Amino acid sequence: MIKAKIIGATGYGGVGAIEILSNHPLVELVSISATQDIGKHINDLYPHLNGICELEIDDPDNDVECDVLFLATPDGVGMGYADKYYNNNIKIIDYSGDFRFNTEDLYNEYSRRIGKNIAHKSSHLLKESVYGVAELHRNNISKSSIVGNAGCFAVSSILAIAPALKENLIDYNSIIFDAKTGISGAGKKATDAYHYPHRYEQMNAYKIATHQHVMEIENEISKIIKKNIAVTFTAQVLPIVRGIMTTVYARLNENVDYEKLFNAYKQFYQNDSFIDLYGMADNVGSRHVRGSNKCALWINVDTRTNMMVIVSHIDNLMKGQASNAIQNMNVMFGFDEGLGLRFIPSYP
Numbered sequence: 001m002i003k004a005k006i007i008g009a010t011g012y013g014g015v016g017a018i019e020i021l022s023n024h025p026l027v028e029l030v031s032i033s034a035t036q037d038i039g040k041h042i043n044d045l046y047p048h049l050n051g052i053c054e055l056e057i058d059d060p061d062n063d064v065e066c067d068v069l070f071l072a073t074p075d076g077v078g079m080g081y082a083d084k085y086y087n088n089n090i091k092i093i094d095y096s097g098d099f100r101f102n103t104e105d106l107y108n109e110y111s112r113r114i115g116k117n118i119a120h121k122s123s124h125l126l127k128e129s130v131y132g133v134a135e136l137h138r139n140n141i142s143k144s145s146i147v148g149n150a151g152c153f154a155v156s157s158i159l160a161i162a163p164a165l166k167e168n169l170i171d172y173n174s175i176i177f178d179a180k181t182g183i184s185g186a187g188k189k190a191t192d193a194y195h196y197p198h199r200y201e202q203m204n205a206y207k208i209a210t211h212q213h214v215m216e217i218e219n220e221i222s223k224i225i226k227k228n229i230a231v232t233f234t235a236q237v238l239p240i241v242r243g244i245m246t247t248v249y250a251r252l253n254e255n256v257d258y259e260k261l262f263n264a265y266k267q268f269y270q271n272d273s274f275i276d277l278y279g280m281a282d283n284v285g286s287r288h289v290r291g292s293n294k295c296a297l298w299i300n301v302d303t304r305t306n307m308m309v310i311v312s313h314i315d316n317l318m319k320g321q322a323s324n325a326i327q328n329m330n331v332m333f334g335f336d337e338g339l340g341l342r343f344i345p346s347y348p
Helices: 012-021 078-087 104-113 123-128 134-142 152-166 214-225 258-268 322-332
Strands: 002-007 027-033 068-071 091-094 129-132 146-149 176-181 204-206 232-237 244-251 275-278 295-302 307-314
Touching: 002 012, 012 027, 012 322, 068 078, 068 322, 078 091, 078 123, 091 322, 104 123, 104 214, 123 129, 129 134, 129 322, 134 152, 134 322, 146 322, 152 176, 152 214, 152 232, 152 244, 152 258, 152 295, 152 307, 258 275, 258 295
Parallel strands: 002 027, 002 068, 068 091, 091 146, 129 146, 176 232, 275 295
Antiparallel strands: 176 244, 204 232, 244 307, 295 307
């Protein structure tokens, strides 16, 4: 058994980790903490946890013996805790952008792009960090003590495009990501933009050309072909609670047809139990993944325009956040990668 602590336990990402870890056979959840509601019990805030997890919410700065720390916190928070835990041989999984880039120059550019301009407080640890998509970085994650859990849009986008790039099947200058998310992606804190009368029956794009996940998408897919790639990415919010649908468009290279494309994806993900592939004759939606760690990839080709069209579905709070973090934890500790994560998607 290993012992786990969560900082930021009362947000959606934190409570998602609580739900999973409470049923993980090799993990004891020993501490949940947040900057608010200290002293309350987590099931007072989330009654669905009655009888499952009734831990008291602790101060994040209190020392608790643990083997792994989950930082379900915004940008700039995790870097302040990392040194202390790393120096005590405690593995760290951070939900924010603090450890998604393993050089200071890359982090500084990310910070500048998102308008934070945060000087990294633990920049010497960036070289130790690994980007948290197990399907791409399993070997490095298994050797790492710090994982920067990937952003939700980034997970859906990268998994959708990686095989086509790896096998040189597309013109990488033609890539477009059209991504839609539910409102839970904005987090628990109420704002005017997500007030019910404003959001109900409202769809809108936001952060066009400036979304915080674009840099990590470009950084990761550039590594695949060892060339710098710039992509078009548009994020949109739909009046649903959870789920991400990312449609990826790219022009196929010469002599690439549907069969070659589909086989490339089948080969690339042959050992990845959380990736489900669907063909052109199928019909796939968000209910195929809701409440699970799955990523559903619907593979299509528009022969009239010679365009690849991949539709990627994930649950933004699961594969896009909490369950992906636990998948990374399993890899870090040498557990069965799917341990505690084999949920059947909720349908309908």
